Amino acid sequence: GENVEQHPSTLSVQEGDSAVIKCTYSDSASNYFPWYKQELGKGPQLIIDIRSNVGEKKDQRIAVTLNKTAKHFSLHITETQPEDSAVYFCAAFSVTGANNLFFGTGTRLTVIP
Amino acid sequence: DSGVTQTPKHLITATGQRVTLRCSPRSGDLSVYWYQQSLDQGLQFLIQYYNGEERAKGNILERFSAQQFPDLHSELNLSSLELGDSALYFCASSVSGDTGELFFGEGSRLTVL
Numbered sequence: 001g002e003n004v005e006q007h008p009s010t011l012s013v014q015e016g017d018s019a020v021i022k023c024t025y026s027d028s029a030s031n032y033f034p035w036y037k038q039e040l041g042k043g044p045q046l047i048i049d050i051r052s053n054v055g056e057k058k059d060q061r062i063a064v065t066l067n068k069t070a071k072h073f074s075l076h077i078t079e080t081q082p083e084d085s086a087v088y089f090c091a092a093f094s095v096t097g098a099n100n101l102f103f104g105t106g107t108r109l110t111v112i113p
Numbered sequence: 114d115s116g117v118t119q120t121p122k123h124l125i126t127a128t129g130q131r132v133t134l135r136c137s138p139r140s141g142d143l144s145v146y147w148y149q150q151s152l153d154q155g156l157q158f159l160i161q162y163y164n165g166e167e168r169a170k171g172n173i174l175e176r177f178s179a180q181q182f183p184d185l186h187s188e189l190n191l192s193s194l195e196l197g198d199s200a201l202y203f204c205a206s207s208v209s210g211d212t213g214e215l216f217f218g219e220g221s222r223l224t225v226l
Contacts, residue, residue, distance in 0.1 A: 093213025
């Protein structure tokens with residue numbers, strides 16, 4: 001099945017700096033890559049996603065890039081703010097066998113004011 | 114608010130007991146997923162239903178079972194509970210289960226004493 005690896009597991013940045021989280025996946029048939037933000041005590045919230053026919057997508061301060069050849073995708077957050085502090089999960093949707101969303105292990109981002 | 118409703122939000126019970134967690138998907142969504150998140154862990158896929166039928170099974174223990182009813186709400190039954198079953202249980206829903214766009218509820222926190 002699909003295997004998603006996510007790095008780093010923790011990330012601390014100064015407010016205003018950029019943060020980058022990277023993920024790799026193993027199943028070349030995966031075609032959808034969402035990113036979720038999970039705040040303390042809450043459920044994961046979809047913040048941005050990208051499909052395999054697109055290389056980059058941007059939504060205000062967040063962007064996601066996808067390299068299908070290398071099987072990796074990244075989340076970029078610019079001008080970080082304290083409210084960006086949360087755990088971020090990447091995921092890959094595999095259409096091999098039963099359609100399923102496989103999650104990375106998460107990155108705890110702390111933005112220091 | 115994702116539109117996915119989970120009850121109860123918190124549940125404390127003893128080892129050996131049985132509990133039922135309930136999930137109402139977003140209006141119009143036919144597919145329901147259940148995930149388990151242990152302390153500081155990632156999201157482990159348990160099981161997926163689509164329009165009342167089981168579609169995919171992940172790392173779900175034999176002591177656990179689930180079903181999706183004709184009105185599309187779903188229940189996750191956990192029996193013979195052990196201390197290690199203490200976790201957050203999330204339900205997510207999607208329109209069809211074929212695209213990977215999942216919307217998560219706020220979770221049910223289960224504590225087994």
